[in-house]
């Protein structure tokens with residue numbers, strides 16, 4: 001373990017030789033470059049050793065394919081996991097450099113959208129912590145998810161230039177590169193299919209070390225980018241003066257990893273999206289085979305060496321791609337290739353929402369991936385040949401579309417849902433027919449979160465208190481938090497627990513003040529809903545209730561109202577108009593309420609723009625109340641719910657996703673439950689005019705809707721929320737109206753409970769103590785045993 005003086009000289013060395021400056025001329029960026037190199041150096045020895053052991057001992061590796069990774073800032077996390085954080089702080093202190101500035105200078109790579117991408121990052125870190133050999137495979141988007149700004153309350157999207165200052169913690173590997181082919185024709189030559197592609201793009205690797213806790217094992221996050229140059233530039237056209245046209249193909253290649261999630265509402269957007277998915281998948285599968293063939297030659301043994309996990313349907317083309325490579329390049333018979341591929345592959349489903357279950361038009365597939373379409377057609381025929389009438393309801397291709405969920409299911413030996421409720425719904429509503437053909441294929445692995453980032457890094461005061469109270473070791477054995485239960489009655493401990501929460505609130509307050517000029521009243525109940533904007537997550541229910549609370553304070557200003565700050569964080573997909581309306585409403589309501597002298601001491605709305613992992617690390621530790629209020633049956637799991645509970649927030653929530661299991665763990669008496677169940681939701685939607693009926697039964701909701709309709713929050717444009725209101729009165733698919741009164745009653749119970757700080761803190765401690773099972777280490781342990789067939793720890 002290096003001492004602070006050793007780290008100090010390492011920093012000075014890299015400042016000079018990697019950043020190329022002297023200390024007295026160094027900028028914050030220069031110091032960050034130096035720190036990146038120092039930490040990367042420390043990660044490299046265990047990284048190379050892990051790779052060597054994997055090779056020499058023939059260890060089986062996991063290959064986690066995901067279109068999204070939301071790793072968060074890397075440096076502090078790496079320092080913690082290498083157990084160097086304190087030494088780094090001391091070294092910078094000694095150099096007279098403010099370490100917080102250096103940490104804050106690092107961009108937060110927004111290579112994902114929400115829960116799925118963050119889950120991938122937590123899982124990769126847990127695999128390293130558990131010593132499970134793994135590669136995370138993704139795309140190195142030049143620009144991450146957009147940066148969100150608010151103008152006049154509206155969401156404005158701007159490109160996120162996360163790479164503009166380089167990426168000093170990664171290694172670029174132009175020689176780890178594969179050709180990915182697109183389009184063209186199929187020919188039959190000597191009874192075999194030959195694909196003559198129209199375009200060939202080279203995918204090159206960029207590797208980021210992912211350090212496990214304790215620094216004993218380091219895995220790789222391998223992100224692909226298209227390699228420009230070479231044959232992509234048409235020199236004849238260039239020399240003829242057509243400089244732009246000469247670069248057409250190069251431009252297209254670069255587009256493959258230019259942005260995350262191009263809007264797929266146009267044909268071209270869809271084509272790009274499928275091309276991106278194939279680019280990721282093909283390069284990754286080729287890499288898996290190349291690594292295997294480097295030490296072995298009998299591909300039939302591939303399942304002993306490699307597991308490929310498809311994170312949702314985005315990489316579902318992995319099945320046809322692996323079959324194609326085995327048949328076309330390695331001489332396998334079709335059936336043998338299918339059996340082998342299925343043993344290697346597995347698939348995690350993250351959603352039941354129809355719009356998120358990909359279906360690619362057959363024509364598009366034929367145009368981009370003709371050989372794969374042929375394989376999918378053959379797979380479909382094979383299922384019917386093998387299972388006869390039992391497979392009558394199974395269709396990999398239907399109504400001119402390839403159903404990627406069914407394809408992923410059919411080419412996997414295990415499929416998993418991400419919470420008990422979700423898995424049950426997947427089995428009943430999504431894949432009942434496929435499951436009937438292959439009983440036991442579908443299992444549940446409830447999601448998890450890494451305690452290193454989500455407690456040790458994000459909440460140092462609380463993490464220190466935990467260590468003082470139960471000793472070290474909980475970071476990699478989170479069930480040990482149970483020991484905190486013994487302290488839940490101890491007034492001294494409760495006070496210390498309250499003071500850790502207060503410190504987190506102060507940290508949030510100073511960040512809000514510095515970055516956003518927002519004042520956070522510290523004596524209030526801090527109530528947070530931080531997640532992607534989506535109608536099913538019901539930020540609308542939250543803001544409508546906020547209006548109702550405001551109206552009630554105004555109607556009875558003398559009453560003893562418990563002060564609340566309602567904090568929101570989240571982005572809406574750029575083409576999702578309804579979600580953008582909700583964002584604007586939150587901002588409009590916030591402006592009016594925050595300016596109201598009569599209520600501003602008792603109610604505030606705070607919505608800092610550009611929610612990301614770094615912001616989550618500030619909001620979550622400071623929260624008293626966690627809003628997990630999705631329409632039951634629609635949130636597959638949620639992982640924010642786990643992070644808040646781990647940080648001592650109480651949950652107000654529906655019986656949805658992992659909320660169900662969190663409530664079971666923490667005890668019903670320590671959870672604010674409300675709302676319809678998933679079954680009741682289905683039944684309610686069938687009732688004619690259920691929306692209007694629900695509104696007519698709630699005077700409070702009618703008052704709120706009237707205020708919105710009258711333009712109380714949009715006086716310059718009273719009709720601004722016409723379509724949103726219309727939707728609520730006529731269809732209300734997400735049952736905001738049906739759950740409104742129940743939500744209100746539950747919120748009133750929250751207030752009453754919060755009035756007794758000791759009681760609240762006791763409940764919060766019990767929440768924290770009982771959510772150890774939501775560690776991603778537990779989840780990965782299950783994947784290793786039940787899906788990947790790997791021994792527990794290596």
Ligand code: GFP
Pocket residue numbers: 113114115116117119350351418447532635636637638639657
């Ligand atoms: C999705 C689901 C969540 C789930 C995560 C991870 O999140 O309920 O917790 O995947 O499994 F919706 P998003 O990527 O859609 O935010």
